[in-house]
Amino acid sequence: MQRRFIQCDVFSPLATRGNGLAVVLDGEGLSDEAMQRFAAWTQLAETTFLLPPQDPDADYRLRIFTTTRELPFAGHPTLGSCMSWLHAGGVPRTPGLVRQECGVGLVEVDVSAERPAFVAPPTRIEPLEEAVLASALRALRIDPADVVASARLVNGPVWEFIELRDADAVLRADASGASFPQERAIGLLGAYPPGGEADFEVRMIDIWHGVKEDPITGSLNAAIARWLKADGRLVAPYVAAQGRAIGRHGRVHVRPRGEDVLVGGDVTVLIEGVLDF
Numbered sequence: 001m002q003r004r005f006i007q008c009d010v011f012s013p014l015a016t017r018g019n020g021l022a023v024v025l026d027g028e029g030l031s032d033e034a035m036q037r038f039a040a041w042t043q044l045a046e047t048t049f050l051l052p053p054q055d056p057d058a059d060y061r062l063r064i065f066t067t068t069r070e071l072p073f074a075g076h077p078t079l080g081s082c083m084s085w086l087h088a089g090g091v092p093r094t095p096g097l098v099r100q101e102c103g104v105g106l107v108e109v110d111v112s113a114e115r116p117a118f119v120a121p122p123t124r125i126e127p128l129e130e131a132v133l134a135s136a137l138r139a140l141r142i143d144p145a146d147v148v149a150s151a152r153l154v155n156g157p158v159w160e161f162i163e164l165r166d167a168d169a170v171l172r173a174d175a176s177g178a179s180f181p182q183e184r185a186i187g188l189l190g191a192y193p194p195g196g197e198a199d200f201e202v203r204m205i206d207i208w209h210g211v212k213e214d215p216i217t218g219s220l221n222a223a224i225a226r227w228l229k230a231d232g233r234l235v236a237p238y239v240a241a242q243g244r245a246i247g248r249h250g251r252v253h254v255r256p257r258g259e260d261v262l263v264g265g266d267v268t269v270l271i272e273g274v275l276d277f
Contacts, residue, residue, distance in 0.1 A: 003176060012243075018216050018250055024050065046064055062077070073156035122226070125226075128151055159185055160187065166192070179210060193242065239251055
């Protein structure tokens with residue numbers, strides 16, 4: 001069967017310097033096994049499949065797969081899939097607002113501004129146990145004196161989040177050779193001096209029998225933004241840079257809106273065509 005397909009680059013103003021995403025626009029009729037097999041074949045961080053919505057308020061339903069498993073929510077797949085759907089002719093029920101149905105429920109994407117931005121889903125904030133924090137610091141060769149705050153953040157994915165004293169401390173973190181008996185996703189945040197292009201540097205390092213660093217992570221940035229808001233520190237828009245440590249140029253634009261937090265970025269469609277799949 002022929003299915004429409006788009007590959008796009010997300011969260012960077014520079015094409016091919018963000019996070020790549022494969023989007024199958026006609027996912028109806030594919031089995032879970034077929035979706036997972038295709039996602040593994042693409043070798044991208046995530047591959048998504050658009051389906052007719054089950055929720056009457058949604059514009060479409062989205063399933064998100066890594067190379068090994070399905071995710072209830074992820075940030076760059078949300079923005080990339082939304083913009084791919086619009087690029088392919090999708091028309092939202094509400095002008096300027098796309099409602100995406102996924103594993104965490106309905107996620108709203110504001111497409112009325114310069115950059116699309118999704119409403120960050122609710123985030124559970126918990127203390128990060130001292131032993132867990134200490135093992136993360138050892139794995140990343142971080143000086144405990146550089147730690148400002150830590151927390152476990154849950155917004156679908158589970159993040160071991162550590163705020164460091166500045167962006168340089170984030171960029172110095174080194175996980176080469178680290179491993180854990182189970183998968184652990186560690187998120188880092190550090191501020192740049194005022195007046196620069198970006199306000200923060202973010203890194204997401206996934207460690208499990210090896211090290212994998214994500215170029216740009218929308219769901220982690222969304223969780224961090226929710227944490228900053230809960231801490232009373234999200235009072236104005238900011239820009240987070242991510243990917244510098246691995247040669248990418250990610251820019252995540254965060255802004256508060258009442259009780260909501262919007263997480264946005266640029267999306268570039270690079271490839272479109274038809275799959276015989």
